[in-house]
Amino acid sequence: MEMFEINLTSVVQLMSFLLLLYVLKKFLYDKYFEITDARKEKIEGEIKKAEDLRKEAEELKKQANEELMKVRERAEEIIRKSKEEAENIINDAKKRAENEANKIIISAKEQIERERAEMISEVERKAGEVAVVLAMKILKGTLDEKAKKEYLMKILKGSEK
Amino acid sequence: MKKKAKIGMIIFLIIYFTVGIINAIYFVPKDASEVTQGLASRWIIQISDKNAWYTRLNPLTIAMSWAIIIGLVIFAVKVGKNFKLIPDRKQSLTESIFDFMYEIVESVIDDPRFVKPTFMISTTLFIYIAISNVVGGAVPGLNVSLAGGSVKFTLFTDTFFAPTADLNTNLTYALMVFVISHTFAIKAKGFKGWVKSWFEPNPIMFPMNVIGELAKPISHSLRLFGNVGGGAILTFMLSYLVKYLLLPVVFWGFFGLFVGLIQALVFSMLTVAYISAQIS
Amino acid sequence: METSLADALIVMGKAIGAGLAMGLGAIGPGMGEGNIGAHAMDAMARQPEMVGTITTRMLLADAVAESTGIYSLLIAFLILLTL
Numbered sequence: 001m002e003m004f005e006i007n008l009t010s011v012v013q014l015m016s017f018l019l020l021l022y023v024l025k026k027f028l029y030d031k032y033f034e035i036t037d038a039r040k041e042k043i044e045g046e047i048k049k050a051e052d053l054r055k056e057a058e059e060l061k062k063q064a065n066e067e068l069m070k071v072r073e074r075a076e077e078i079i080r081k082s083k084e085e086a087e088n089i090i091n092d093a094k095k096r097a098e099n100e101a102n103k104i105i106i107s108a109k110e111q112i113e114r115e116r117a118e119m120i121s122e123v124e125r126k127a128g129e130v131a132v133v134l135a136m137k138i139l140k141g142t143l144d145e146k147a148k149k150e151y152l153m154k155i156l157k158g159s160e161k
Numbered sequence: 162m163k164k165k166a167k168i169g170m171i172i173f174l175i176i177y178f179t180v181g182i183i184n185a186i187y188f189v190p191k192d193a194s195e196v197t198q199g200l201a202s203r204w205i206i207q208i209s210d211k212n213a214w215y216t217r218l219n220p221l222t223i224a225m226s227w228a229i230i231i232g233l234v235i236f237a238v239k240v241g242k243n244f245k246l247i248p249d250r251k252q253s254l255t256e257s258i259f260d261f262m263y264e265i266v267e268s269v270i271d272d273p274r275f276v277k278p279t280f281m282i283s284t285t286l287f288i289y290i291a292i293s294n295v296v297g298g299a300v301p302g303l304n305v306s307l308a309g310g311s312v313k314f315t316l317f318t319d320t321f322f323a324p325t326a327d328l329n330t331n332l333t334y335a336l337m338v339f340v341i342s343h344t345f346a347i348k349a350k351g352f353k354g355w356v357k358s359w360f361e362p363n364p365i366m367f368p369m370n371v372i373g374e375l376a377k378p379i380s381h382s383l384r385l386f387g388n389v390g391g392g393a394i395l396t397f398m399l400s401y402l403v404k405y406l407l408l409p410v411v412f413w414g415f416f417g418l419f420v421g422l423i424q425a426l427v428f429s430m431l432t433v434a435y436i437s438a439q440i441s
Numbered sequence: 442m443e444t445s446l447a448d449a450l451i452v453m454g455k456a457i458g459a460g461l462a463m464g465l466g467a468i469g470p471g472m473g474e475g476n477i478g479a480h481a482m483d484a485m486a487r488q489p490e491m492v493g494t495i496t497t498r499m500l501l502a503d504a505v506a507e508s509t510g511i512y513s514l515l516i517a518f519l520i521l522l523t524l
Contacts (some may be wrong), residue, residue, distance in 0.1 A: 002203045007217040009329040021285045023234050027241030029281050032259050201522035387511030427504040
């Protein structure tokens, strides 16, 4: 039964195992934990940095967008205003032209009226003159038929002219 | 470095074949019973006149385990001295083993307080047992046989003696794991909780719990011992059957590398499992 | 070399005992490992992306299931060599 004998060797083995455990802990495990922690920290820091940069970029983008929106609004306003002004100007011009045309038409009409009135008054005056001359001739009574006709013809011709 | 390794390999093979031929001529036993006679015996020395368990030592086990431990310590000091953020080859080998073990331990152990101690114990066990199994199973070396009371050394008739092929080593480690798991249990649950855990699910189950707990270290140690010790005996017999000349490399590789590494992994995994079962 | 009947009987008993121990002890682990392998193959066929993990677990389970066979191997050696 030498194969299954338990003796002092077991104690020696236990001691040597504990020594091995101590040495490995001191030289490998502690450093391994340190290194893994350092690596984890480094990676986390880098991830955080990247996240921060991303956030900053997003903010900048937002700002740029806002500014762009503002500029666009302003441009639209300017365009709207200029359009309105142009319309106003056109409307004004139209109104003025209309007014002037009206004025011209009215004045022309007035002139026409006036000229007509003058003409009518002249015709009336001439007719009056003819009537007066006729009346004077009739009143003289000495006139022959032939003279009457000639005279009438003369007057008529004159009025025709 | 590569050229050096090549030259070393060639020198080793030349020595190996020469010694193999000498062994085949001079050291092959005439009778098969002569071979099997000393298989189950161990080289034990008595350090004092008194014959008791504490005066007897297995020198081969101690010598082999100290050789492995010194090698590991040298490696650890060399690698640990310049442990960098960006690893070189040796460091990345170490780190890949550690990462592999740490992931398993982290997924099995729930309590974050016990992850690191469990990791240290199981990884140390894994490295030590794996190296000792591989050295004991796959590296041809010194054979010590006891022929009629006297110790006889022969070179290259067998693989090296693995410290894990000695029940002293295995049972010590299994009992150590047993004690550690219960210490952790007392730390995690308190003394009352630990005592209570023996009477669960009801007090009638107490004897069953005791037997179950005591069976753990026995099966834990005998599994490793059976694999490595049986493998060593089979390797030795196969070496005899081919007259020490042709190398039963396949069997050495199977028992040394494959079974050895898997049993080392199983031993450390069971360590983690026992500790996790105690502290949860 | 003269062997008595008692010695011969002892040797016979040892051989029969060791053979029975190894042979019967190998049935259980054989069936168990077969089961483990079959189910691991099933799992691999269902999830081919998990092959690495399943193989590792399968080898671990094999090693644990093997332990009873290893015990019988030990007992066989014990009977043959030391008894």
